[in-house]
Amino acid sequence: MRSFLQINDFTAAEARAVLRLAEQFKTRRGAVHADLLRGQTYALIFSKSSTRTRVSFEVGIRELGGQPLFLNAGDIQLGRGEPIIDTARVLAKMVHGAVIRTYAQADVEQFARYSGLPTINALTDNEHPCQILTDIFTYERTHGGIRGKKVAFIGDAACNVAHSFVHAAALFDFQLVCAAPDGYQARVTNANTTLTASVSDAARDADLLYTDVWISMGKEAEAPARAAAFQGYQINADVLRLARPDCMVLHCLPAYRGKEITADVLEARAADIFEQAGNRLPVQQAIIAWLAGVR
Numbered sequence: 001m002r003s004f005l006q007i008n009d010f011t012a013a014e015a016r017a018v019l020r021l022a023e024q025f026k027t028r029r030g031a032v033h034a035d036l037l038r039g040q041t042y043a044l045i046f047s048k049s050s051t052r053t054r055v056s057f058e059v060g061i062r063e064l065g066g067q068p069l070f071l072n073a074g075d076i077q078l079g080r081g082e083p084i085i086d087t088a089r090v091l092a093k094m095v096h097g098a099v100i101r102t103y104a105q106a107d108v109e110q111f112a113r114y115s116g117l118p119t120i121n122a123l124t125d126n127e128h129p130c131q132i133l134t135d136i137f138t139y140e141r142t143h144g145g146i147r148g149k150k151v152a153f154i155g156d157a158a159c160n161v162a163h164s165f166v167h168a169a170a171l172f173d174f175q176l177v178c179a180a181p182d183g184y185q186a187r188v189t190n191a192n193t194t195l196t197a198s199v200s201d202a203a204r205d206a207d208l209l210y211t212d213v214w215i216s217m218g219k220e221a222e223a224p225a226r227a228a229a230f231q232g233y234q235i236n237a238d239v240l241r242l243a244r245p246d247c248m249v250l251h252c253l254p255a256y257r258g259k260e261i262t263a264d265v266l267e268a269r270a271a272d273i274f275e276q277a278g279n280r281l282p283v284q285q286a287i288i289a290w291l292a293g294v295r
């Protein structure tokens with residue numbers, strides 16, 4: 001049974017196959033694999049807030065013919081200390097797949113191992129792999145292949161989204177430059193990734209400018225320190241001027257205007273950024289379908 005717990009769970013060829021499948025879901029919504037999950041229930045176990053991920057998985061599973069079962073982790077015994085390995089073995093008797101948003105990466109790994117169910121990482125502290133596959137899909141649909149392009153991640157490069165970008169840079173062979181202040185740089189790297197403190201070095205001639213919130217879920221207690229550390233690590237008009245004229249600006253959302261991105265850049269690039277949000281639906285349908293054996 002295959003799961004998708006991190007970007008590197010797919011080979012480059014598999015990731016490409018998933019993106020091709022996503023294109024079918026995007027262009028023929030409701031008309032492809034509409035019965036794939038007939039009679040099946042997928043549990044969505046969420047320990048953190050969500051708008052895009054929750055709605056896109058719930059709608060996506062329904063449009064594949066299945067039933068989503070949303071479980072706020074705080075409402076089930078997991079929230080009172082029942083171990084994830086027991087939750088996994090119980091749900092394995094009742095549902096057919098799981099989508100999990102939580103803190104520890106080990107929890108999604110243990111759930112997959114103990115349940116034997118196809119399990120999808122819907123965000124952990126380490127990775128947000130569904131988001132980054134969607135981002136690459138969004139870039140390529142309008143700007144062509146991302147291979148060899150320069151992607152600048154500006155802000156909290158120690159967060160889940162940035163880490164998934166580092167792994168994706170190697171998988172899709174693009175150049176990633178992470179601009180982050182001291183203490184917030186990516187904790188993983190590879191030959192496709194450059195780490196810098198300089199926003200202008202990252203943004204110069206970039207093909208894609210990307211940012212994420214300064215304060216990820218679970219880091220709220222660090223808000224004052226982060227607000228100080230990230231001053232200047234913002235996508236704004238000056239930063240955009242350094243990039244290539246056809247540079248795309250993406251943001252995983254939610255956005256905090258005046259923090260990681262200015263309101264003017266966000267609104268000027270809203271068409272792309274909300275298209276990106278909408279693309280969560282076909283890309284995640286493709287991930288589910290691929291894990292269910294569609295090729």
Ligand code: CP
Pocket residue numbers: 049050051052053054123131252253254
């Ligand atoms: N980008 C993203 O995952 O959004 P949500 O937190 O709303 O799901």
Ligand code: NVA
Pocket residue numbers: 123159160161212213215216217252253254
């Ligand atoms: N890095 C952010 C992503 C939100 C979609 C967080 O973990 O809160």
